Amino acid sequence: MGKKILIIYYSQSGQLTEITDQLTAPLQEAGHTVEKVRVDVAAPYPFPWTGKAFFAVMPHCVHEVPTELKPFQLKEAKYDLVILGYQAWFLSPSIPVNSIMLHPTVRAVLKDTPVVAITGARNMWISAMERVKVILREAGAQLVGHISLVDKHHNFISFITIFYWMFKGKKGRWLNIFPKPGVSDEDIAGTSAFGLTIKKHLENENWNGLQDELLQQKAVVVKYNLMFIESKAKKIFGVWAGIIAKKKKKTAWLVAFKYYLLIALFIAAPIILTVDAIFFKPFLSERIRKQKLKYSGIN
Numbered sequence: 001m002g003k004k005i006l007i008i009y010y011s012q013s014g015q016l017t018e019i020t021d022q023l024t025a026p027l028q029e030a031g032h033t034v035e036k037v038r039v040d041v042a043a044p045y046p047f048p049w050t051g052k053a054f055f056a057v058m059p060h061c062v063h064e065v066p067t068e069l070k071p072f073q074l075k076e077a078k079y080d081l082v083i084l085g086y087q088a089w090f091l092s093p094s095i096p097v098n099s100i101m102l103h104p105t106v107r108a109v110l111k112d113t114p115v116v117a118i119t120g121a122r123n124m125w126i127s128a129m130e131r132v133k134v135i136l137r138e139a140g141a142q143l144v145g146h147i148s149l150v151d152k153h154h155n156f157i158s159f160i161t162i163f164y165w166m167f168k169g170k171k172g173r174w175l176n177i178f179p180k181p182g183v184s185d186e187d188i189a190g191t192s193a194f195g196l197t198i199k200k201h202l203e204n205e206n207w208n209g210l211q212d213e214l215l216q217q218k219a220v221v222v223k224y225n226l227m228f229i230e231s232k233a234k235k236i237f238g239v240w241a242g243i244i245a246k247k248k249k250k251t252a253w254l255v256a257f258k259y260y261l262l263i264a265l266f267i268a269a270p271i272i273l274t275v276d277a278i279f280f281k282p283f284l285s286e287r288i289r290k291q292k293l294k295y296s297g298i299n
Contacts, residue, residue, distance in 0.1 A: 003027075003077055003202055006109065009085025010096035012047040013118045013171070016085045018151060018188050023083065023118060026195040027202070041096050042068040048169030055254045061089045062241035064131075066099040079109055082141070083200055084117045087119040088128035090241075091234045100152055101132070103241075107139045114207055116145035116198060118191075120183045122162045123150045123226055127234045133298070143298045144207035147194055149183045155226065159265060170237045194219050211246045211298045223290040228276060229269055236264075 007024055011017050017038060024034045046053050061069075086097040095100070100106055117132055118124050125148050136143050151158040164174040173180055194214060201210045214220065240260070244253045261289035281288070 003032045003080040004078075005032055005034045005081045005083065005202075006037065006074065006076070006079045007034060007085065008039060008100060008106065009083075010039050010041075010087070010094065010100060011085070012045065013165070013169075013182075015171075015182050015188075016087065017278065019118065019120045019183065019191055020083065020085050022188055022191040023147070023198075025193045026199050027137040030199055030203070032199075032202070035079075037072055037074065039072050039096065039100050040070045041099070042070050047166075049166045051167065051258070052251075052254070054166065055258055056250070057095060058090045058237075058239040058254070058257065059245040059250075060108055061092050061095050061098075062237050064092065064098050064246065065095070066102050067095050069096070069099055069103060072105075074105060076107060077109070079113055081198075082110060082113050084115055084132070084136075085131045086117060086119050086128065086132055088119065088121055088125050089205045091124060091127040091230060091237055093131055097132075098135070101135045101139065110136065111140035113141055114144045115141045116210075117143065118147040118149070120188075121151075122158050122182075123155060123223075124230045124233075125150070126222070126227060126230050130295070140209070144201070145198065145210045145219075146213055146296075147191070147214060148221075149187055149191065150221075151182055152184065152187075152247050153179055155229075155269075156266065195219060216295055220296045222295050224281070224288060224292070225273055227295065228273065228290065232272070233264070244287045 005024065005027055007020050009016050009020060020036070024036070045057070054174070087094045089095065092098075101110075115136055117136075120128070129146060129148070133143060151162070153161070157178065158181070161174060161178050163199065164178070165171050165181040171181055194217060197210065197213050197217065201207050203208050240257050244250050244257065247253050
């Protein structure tokens with residue numbers, strides 16, 4: 001008997017649509033019913049973004065302030081599996097995805113339902129996923145799998161190319177020198193392999209071991225340097241969001257945050273990573289191993 005699967009997500013650029021289409025292709029080919037719901041916000045964010053508009057959402061994103069969504073309907077009251085597509089904005093679940101997870105209709109179908117979360121990220125998704133875990137747990141969902149697709153280029157390179165994509169709306173090679181931004185076409189196409197693994201567990205009605213198999217397929221790879229940077233930046237983003245949220249005139253503070261971000265990435269981060277590599281990392285191997293295990297898992 002065919003299973004009922006809901007895939008619900010938000011996407012500006014369409015990348016997450018491509019990813020989820022590949023993920024669910026094996027499920028559809030096997031005869032299961034896949035209901036795809038691409039939710040949008042009532043007041044859409046611009047794409048391509050302007051610099052002012054992009055940084056203006058930071059405080060609400062970090063503070064998890066939901067926004068109004070355009071009306072949407074789900075065909076079923078209960079599903080055998082929900083696939084949640086999410087993205088990270090400012091190291092937090094994006095405002096639209098946070099709003100989706102808090103929507104009463106969605107929370108009703110999440111309760112007591114197996115969930116697989118999947119993201120297409122630049123490279124920092126850990127903090128956002130940790131928050132997604134909490135929200136799903138509060139909704140009574142059963143998180144059974146997590147997949148993280150990322151831009152595999154160097155952190156500095158991907159930072160430049162993602163902003164070219166966001167502010168120009170073009171997923172191309174800037175100046176014909178830089179690589180294409182976002183998740184590679186090859187990795188997007190390869191997502192169908194994860195779909196086959198999910199299909200096996202869905203049809204067996206046994207989710208035990210799904211995440212272990214996905215990890216063997218490298219569906220999630222935690223890199224120490226990025227994990228380290230993100231752990232520090234998440235706290236600092238919270239401080240900035242708290243300060244800016246209290247200001248009546250926010251423009252100057254948002255500009256200051258933008259330049260802080262550039263300085264932190266290109267100057268401060270390399271220095272901090274070097275100090276850590278010399279004085280701390282060699283003595284924390286067991287702690288690092290446990291952190292990687294935690295962030296790559298579903299608990």
